[in-house]
Amino acid sequence: MSAAVAAAAAAALSSRCNSTGTASAPDAARSDLHRSFIYPPRVLLPPALSRYESQKRRDWSAFQQYLRDHRPPLVLSRCSGAHVLEFLKYLDQFGKTKVHAEGCPLFGCPQPSPACPCPLRQAWGSLDALVGRLRAAFEENGGDPETNPFGTRAVRLYLREVRDAQAKARGIVYEKKKRKKQYGEPRSDAMMFQH
Known part of the structure; x- marks a missing residue:
C-alpha cells in the first residue's frame, strides 16, 4: 500500500470520526496502525539470465x-x-x-x-x-x-x-540441410522432368 493510499484511508477515517462524533477504540487503533505502517520500497531485481x-x-x-x-x-x-x-x-x-x-x-x-x-x-x-x-x-x-x-x-x-x-x-552421417526453394525461383531441369 502506498503512502498516498494510507493517507487517503486515514482521511476517510478521520472524516467518519468527525461526522459521528468520536471513533470507537478499535477504529482509532486501526487508523494509527495505518499511519505508522510504512511499506519498504520496491527492490528491482535484474532480469534472470537465459x-x-x-x-x-x-x-x-x-x-x-x-x-x-x-x-x-x-x-x-x-x-x-x-x-x-x-x-x-x-x-x-x-x-x-x-x-x-x-x-x-x-x-x-x-x-x-x-x-x-x-x-x-x-x-x-x-x-x-x-x-x-x-x-x-x-x-x-x-x-x-x-x-x-x-x-x-x-x-x-x-x-x-x-x-x-x-x-x-x-557411424553418424552429417548431411547438409537442403535449401528451401524460394517462391518464384526457376525450377531445375531435374525437377521439371520428375512429373
Missing part, C-alpha cells in the same frame, strides 16, 4: 582461467586461433563421447561399448556450440570482431575435421 547467457558466462570464465593458467600466462589481446585450438584440445580430457580409433573393431558403429578402450572426447556439436558462445562473448567483452580468435579459419577447419572424424568413427 540458459544461453548463463552458459556463455561460464564458458568465458573457463577460457579466461585457461589463459591465466597457461605457461606463460596469456593476455586476451595476444590470444590467437592457435591458443583457441589448444583450449579445445585441452577440453577433450573432460569429454563424454566415445570416439572409436580406426583399429577398433567397433569403428563405425554408432552404439558405444563400455568394454572398448577408445578414448572419450568432446562431441563435435558441443565444441561447435562452445566456439559460437565464446565468439560472441569475445566481442561483448570489448574484443574486435576483425581479430576474434574464435572465428579464425584454423578454428573452422579444426571443427570440420573433428566433425568428419567423429562421423566416421561413430
Whole structure:
C-alpha cells in the first residue's frame, strides 16, 4: 500500500470520526496502525539470465582461467586461433563421447561399448556450440570482431575435421540441410522432368 493510499484511508477515517462524533477504540487503533505502517520500497531485481547467457558466462570464465593458467600466462589481446585450438584440445580430457580409433573393431558403429578402450572426447556439436558462445562473448567483452580468435579459419577447419572424424568413427552421417526453394525461383531441369 502506498503512502498516498494510507493517507487517503486515514482521511476517510478521520472524516467518519468527525461526522459521528468520536471513533470507537478499535477504529482509532486501526487508523494509527495505518499511519505508522510504512511499506519498504520496491527492490528491482535484474532480469534472470537465459540458459544461453548463463552458459556463455561460464564458458568465458573457463577460457579466461585457461589463459591465466597457461605457461606463460596469456593476455586476451595476444590470444590467437592457435591458443583457441589448444583450449579445445585441452577440453577433450573432460569429454563424454566415445570416439572409436580406426583399429577398433567397433569403428563405425554408432552404439558405444563400455568394454572398448577408445578414448572419450568432446562431441563435435558441443565444441561447435562452445566456439559460437565464446565468439560472441569475445566481442561483448570489448574484443574486435576483425581479430576474434574464435572465428579464425584454423578454428573452422579444426571443427570440420573433428566433425568428419567423429562421423566416421561413430557411424553418424552429417548431411547438409537442403535449401528451401524460394517462391518464384526457376525450377531445375531435374525437377521439371520428375512429373
